[in-house]
Amino acid sequence: MCGIVGLHLKNPALHGQLGSLLAPMLDCMTSRGPDSAGLALYHDEGARTVMDVYKDVGLPKEICARYDIASRTGFQGIGHTRMATESAVTTEHSHPFTPTEQLALVHNGSFSNHATIRRRLVREGHVFDTDNDSEVAARYIADQMTKGADLDDAMRMVLKEFDGFFTLLVTTSSQFAVLRDSFACKPAVVAETADYVAFGSEYHALASLPGLAEATVFEPSPEVVYTWSR
Amino acid sequence: MTEMLPRPTARAEPAADEIPADGRRRSHTFPPESIAQIQRMAEEGHYEIRGWGAKRALPSFDDLTFLTASISRYPLEGYREKCETRTVLGSRFASKPIELDIPITIAGMSFGSLSAAAKTALGTAATAVGTSTTTGDGGMSTEERAASQLLVYQCLPSRYGFNLADLRKADAIEIVVGQGAKPGGGGMLLGQKVSDRVAGMRTLPPGVDQRSASRHPDWVGPDDLRIKIEELREATSWEKPVYVKLGATRVTNDVKLAVAAGADVVVVDGMQGGTGATQDVFLENAGIPTLPAVRQAAAALREIEMEDQVQLVVSGGIRSGSDVAKALALGADAVSLGVAPLVALGCNSRTYQRDGISHDATEDYRALGTEPGHCHKMHTGQCPVGIATQDPELEARLDAAAGARRVINYLKSVTMELTTLARACGKSDVHNLEPEDLVALTVEAAAMAGVPLAGTNWIPGEQR
Numbered sequence: 070m071c072g073i074v075g076l077h078l079k080n081p082a083l084h085g086q087l088g089s090l091l092a093p094m095l096d097c098m099t100s101r102g103p104d105s106a107g108l109a110l111y112h113d114e115g116a117r118t119v120m121d122v123y124k125d126v127g128l129p130k131e132i133c134a135r136y137d138i139a140s141r142t143g144f145q146g147i148g149h150t151r152m153a154t155e156s157a158v159t160t161e162h163s164h165p166f167t168p169t170e171q172l173a174l175v176h177n178g179s180f181s182n183h184a185t186i187r188r189r190l191v192r193e194g195h196v197f198d199t200d201n202d203s204e205v206a207a208r209y210i211a212d213q214m215t216k217g218a219d220l221d222d223a224m225r226m227v228l229k230e231f232d233g234f235f236t237l238l239v240t241t242s243s244q245f246a247v248l249r250d251s252f253a254c255k256p257a258v259v260a261e262t263a264d265y266v267a268f269g270s271e272y273h274a275l276a277s278l279p280g281l282a283e284a285t286v287f288e289p290s291p292e293v294v295y296t297w298s299r
Numbered sequence: 300m301t302e303m304l305p306r307p308t309a310r311a312e313p314a315a316d317e318i319p320a321d322g323r324r325r326s327h328t329f330p331p332e333s334i335a336q337i338q339r340m341a342e343e344g345h346y347e348i349r350g351w352g353a354k355r356a357l358p359s360f361d362d363l364t365f366l367t368a369s370i371s372r373y374p375l376e377g378y379r380e381k382c383e384t385r386t387v388l389g390s391r392f393a394s395k396p397i398e399l400d401i402p403i404t405i406a407g408m409s410f411g412s413l414s415a416a417a418k419t420a421l422g423t424a425a426t427a428v429g430t431s432t433t434t435g436d437g438g439m440s441t442e443e444r445a446a447s448q449l450l451v452y453q454c455l456p457s458r459y460g461f462n463l464a465d466l467r468k469a470d471a472i473e474i475v476v477g478q479g480a481k482p483g484g485g486g487m488l489l490g491q492k493v494s495d496r497v498a499g500m501r502t503l504p505p506g507v508d509q510r511s512a513s514r515h516p517d518w519v520g521p522d523d524l525r526i527k528i529e530e531l532r533e534a535t536s537w538e539k540p541v542y543v544k545l546g547a548t549r550v551t552n553d554v555k556l557a558v559a560a561g562a563d564v565v566v567v568d569g570m571q572g573g574t575g576a577t578q579d580v581f582l583e584n585a586g587i588p589t590l591p592a593v594r595q596a597a598a599a600l601r602e603i604e605m606e607d608q609v610q611l612v613v614s615g616g617i618r619s620g621s622d623v624a625k626a627l628a629l630g631a632d633a634v635s636l637g638v639a640p641l642v643a644l645g646c647n648s649r650t651y652q653r654d655g656i657s658h659d660a661t662e663d664y665r666a667l668g669t670e671p672g673h674c675h676k677m678h679t680g681q682c683p684v685g686i687a688t689q690d691p692e693l694e695a696r697l698d699a700a701a702g703a704r705r706v707i708n709y710l711k712s713v714t715m716e717l718t719t720l721a722r723a724c725g726k727s728d729v730h731n732l733e734p735e736d737l738v739a740l741t742v743e744a745a746a747m748a749g750v751p752l753a754g755t756n757w758i759p760g761e762q763r
Contacts, residue, residue, distance in 0.1 A: 154371035179372050181725035184735040192604060232731040234373050251727070252380065254373065 071164070072098025072270045073175045075147040075238045077245035077297050080264035084112070088141030090278060092133040094267070095148040097274040099129050101177075102150030105163040106132045109173035109240065112143030118242040120171055124163040144299065145245055147238050147268075149175035156201045166207035171242040174210065176203035177270055178255045181233035206231060210239060224248045224294040236289075238268055246296040253291035260284040266297045347579040348487065350677030350687065352480050352571050352616060352638060357588040359571070359616065360625040362744030363737050364753065367723035375722035382718040383728040386633050388610045389471060389540020389563040392532070396540055396563075397449055397471050399633065400429025401714050402729060403623060406568075406614050406637035407453045407473065407544075409435030411488050411497040412575030412677065413641075414694040415442050416702070417686045420644055422446030423699065424706030428714070433473060433635070436486040436511055438500040439465040451542065454531065456485055457511035459501040463534060471564075472531050473542040474524070476515075476553075479572025479589070479615040481581040482546025486511035489576060492680035494689040521556040528561040542566050547592035547615065548585070554599040554611075564610045566635060567596045571616025573638035575687060576678030589615035589626070591747035594734075597630020598749075606630070620716020627717075628732035629748060643709035644702045645684040647674050651696040658696075660684055 074094040078084055087110060095106060107124025123136040129150050133139065149164035156162050165173040183202040186209060191197065195208050206227060213223035220239065224246055227237070236255040237248045247268060249257055260267045260275045262284045269275045272286075289295055325331075339347070368374040375382060389396040405425050410418050412435065419442045425432040431449035434440075438460015439452055452469030454461055466472065477483060488497075488509040498505035518527045528541050543557040544566035557565045569589025574582070587595075593613045600606040613626045614635035626634050638646075649671040650657045660671065663683035667676040677687035685696030721729045724736045738753040739745035745752040746759035 179725070181368075181372055182731035182733055185731070185733045188601070189607070192601075232727050233725050252375075 071152055071175075071177045072101030072150040072274070073148070073164075073177050073236065073238050073268070074098060074270070074274050075145070075175075075240070075245065075247075075266075075268035077145040077240075077266040078143075078264065079266070079297075081144075083264055084144055085142050087112075087143040087146055088137075089139045091146045091148060092138045093277045094269060094274045095129045095133060095138075095150060097276075098148075098150040098270060101270060102152045103128060104151050104153050104158045105160065106148065106150045107163045107165050107175075108133075108136075108138060108146055108148040109165040109167060110138075110141050110143045110146040111240065111242065112141075118171065120167065120173060120240075120242070122165060122167050122173065124165070125160050126158060126163070145240055147173055147175050147240050147245075154179055156199060159199075162199045162201050164203060166201070166204045168204075168208045168211035172207070172211050172214070172239070174203065174207040174237060174239045176206060176235055176237050177257075178235035178250065179233050180206065180231050180235065182231065183233075186230060202233075206235070206237065214241075220244045220246050221294050221296055224296075228292055228294075236270070243299045244296050245298075246294060247289050248294050249289050249291050251291045253289075257289050258286060259289055259295070260286045348489070348576055348678050349579055349582070349675045350573070350575050350577075351582070351675035352573040353582050354675070355583055357571060357616075358590050358741065358743045358747055359588060360590060360622045362590070362741045363625050363739055363748060363750065365624070365628075365720055365724055365736055366738060367720070367736075368725045372725045374725055375727060377719060377722055380722065381727060382722050383730075384714060384718060386730070388612065388633060389542070390610070391540075391563040391608045392561065393471075393538060393540040393563050394536075395470075395538045397431055397451075399431060399449070401710070402627060402631075402633040402717075403428075403710060403713060404430050404451075404612065404633055404635045405432035405640055406572075406635040407433035407435040407451070407475065408637055408641075409437030409459075409486070409488070409575065410440040410443065410500070411435075411437035411492060411689070412687060414682075414685060414688050414697060415440060416694055416697045416699040417641070417644060418443040419446045419699040420697070420702035420706060421640060422450070423703035424640070424710060425449070427703070427707045428710045430710070431470065434460075434469075436475075437488075437497065438462075439468065440500070444468055453544075455511065456513060456515045457501070457509075458516065459503075459511070466531070466534060469535075469539060471540040471542060472535070473544050473566065474515075474527065474531075474562075475544045476524075476557075477544070477546030477548075477568070478574060479546050479568030479570055479586055479592075480574035481577040482548045482568075482586045483513060484577060484581050484585075485513040486574075487576040487678070489678050489680065492678075492687075492689045497689055521560045524557075524560040532561075540564055542612070544568060546572070546585075547587045547589065547596075550587065550592050550595040551599045551602075554596045555603055558600070558603060558605050558609050562609060564612055565596065565600075566612040566614065567592050568635075569593075569613070569615025572614055573616075573641075588747070589613060589617070590629075590744060593626050593629040593631055594747065594749050600630070620713045620718075621720060623713060623717045624720040624729070624732060625737065627729055628736050629734055632730065639713075640706050640709065641686055643706045644686055645697060645705070646682075646686050647672050648684055651684045652698060652701060653696055660696075
């Protein structure tokens with residue numbers, strides 16, 4: 070069991086508040102994942118987009134304070150609180166998984182055929198940092214994109230190849246994508262306004278956002294890839 | 300007058316329980332069965348020939364169990380949520396691969412060894428459940444071609460009934476290198492089953508014992524097999540998948556060589572595989588069990604990076620949905636069943652139906668020196684239930700339509716067992732079962748299957 074949150078800021082006026090908006094969202098997910106937590110935050114440096122990753126063992130509040138998340142700025146970020154299932158509680162095993170400098174993935178659920186897909190990727194030369202099932206999905210998506218797929222296509226391939234239960238939130242330097250398995254057992258809520266797209270495993274993670282009362286709020290449908298681009 | 304010899308005192312034979320324990324001490328080296336075999340050989344001057352498969356206890360799928368879902372993984376609902384069973388065989392080179400609704404196929408069993416009604420029933424049942432059936436060492440009979448929507452045509456060393464016309468009528472071709480029941484040996488059909496029709500199809504004299512070759516006449520080894528496969532592909536316009544069937548012995552090398560020679564599908568038949576007739580010494584002492592054979596074959600395909608291109612079909616003693624699920628988890632794409640569908644058809648049944656009336660066949664089994672539930676006398680041609688016979692009188696004991704219904708029921712039940720286990724492991728497709736879903740109940744099975752001993756992380760022989 071885990072909690073995932075994400076924020077994609079359409080309005081540049083909000084970029085200065087990325088960390089201060091995201092940190093309380095992550096804190097809301099403490100009960101879903103008290104073992105460890107992590108974030109991937111994206112900001113621009115001139116023409117370049119930089120993704121910074123913070124992850125550690127402990128409670129989300131402590132980790133956000135430790136890495137001063139509230140003061141971070143940028144245009145999007147995702148976060149994850151982890152309750153470990155089949156692999157160890159360490160910083161390496163914490164989400165987000167970031168197989169490339171620009172790609173981050175957080176996952177709530179459990180894949181049931183990841184060992185087979187991992188074997189295939191290892192054979193093709195991919196090197197894994199952990200035995201975590203979510204890392205397999207992250208590296209799979211990165212591999213698909215390296216081979217020319219866009220994020221949309223890569224997510225659809227996940228639907229085809231991966232079995233089990235998942236709500237995934239995946240970000241690149243320009244995109245923010247959500248996907249749920251065909252059963253959609255793991256919870257997910259999206260809120261969209263003119264200023265932002267926000268994602269939470271539970272609604273209360275979104276409650277602190279400005280202008281939420283006017284937002285379009287919906288549960289993502291199963292087997293649909295939702296993407297938002299800058 | 301002759302002198303009376305002293306007579307021993309007449310004494311009643313002691314009751315069994317009065318024989319002292321030492322007087323009934325069983326020899327492990329020479330148990331009563333070994334003594335009986337030696338006595339029989341001394342009498343007849345011949346090895347024992349029989350049907351069925353290995354009868355001794357062997358490490359098997361029974362020694363494995365599934366780690367089904369709980370909290371760290373989630374199961375699928377048994378009735379509402381789909382679990383895909385569709386299976387494609389032969390996608391490597393063939394332009395028309397075999398598409399099956401279930402990963403369970405019917406293995407090759409010859410017309411000759413089986414009656415025409417039995418072949419028809421198997422074909423009808425396979426068609427009804429969306430799977431394939433296979434000819435056997437005796438050619439393609441018109442009935443089975445008509446009854447089977449998907450028919451695999453075997454090319455065996457004997458080449459009995461092997462011809463271009465039937466080759467083109469087939470949906471796939473299976474080159475039989477060996478059989479799990481007798482790897483390294485050829486087929487056998489005793490004279491009493493070589494009827495005029497059987498003899499005609501094999502272009503051999505009727506009533507004479509037939510022993511098929513153990514090697515193909517025109518190729519030995521992978522280099523020449525490559526040419527043979529190409530020849531068969533050319534003859535069928537590269538449309539039909541070519542399977543290569545191996546008796547499980549040196550599995551790793553043989554699988555790699557079959558792939559190198561151009562197989563679309565490799566069929567590995569384990570030691571428990573059945574046969575209509577062969578030497579008992581072969582059945583019990585040659586080849587490796589199906590359990591390690593699957594693991595080795597799957598590992599060989601992975602090693603040469605062909606597991607996504609070449610399909611693995613596994614056979615040999617598969618009876619239930621759990622056997623199928625375990626074979627799939629260990630790396631098989633499909634399984635092939637021989638003895639089990641015959642049992643569904645009525646093999647070893649106490650009764651048979653004729654004209655709507657149930658008849659007891661126990662006396663007929665006893666006449667063969669066996670009992671229902673133990674019979675392995677298919678080689679005699681005197682099958683009490685009309686399956687493994689060419690005797691018109693006996694053959695009439697099997698109603699093909701009724702038999703097909705039983706085989707359909709059986710195959711559906713096996714499929715339901717398979718999807719039950721797959722769903723419980725959280726799989727929406729039975730092909731997503733993987734070795735990590737299994738643990739072993741014995742050290743032997745752990746070593747052979749390459750999965751941990753239950754309750755441990757220990758896989759014997761694996762460096763940690």
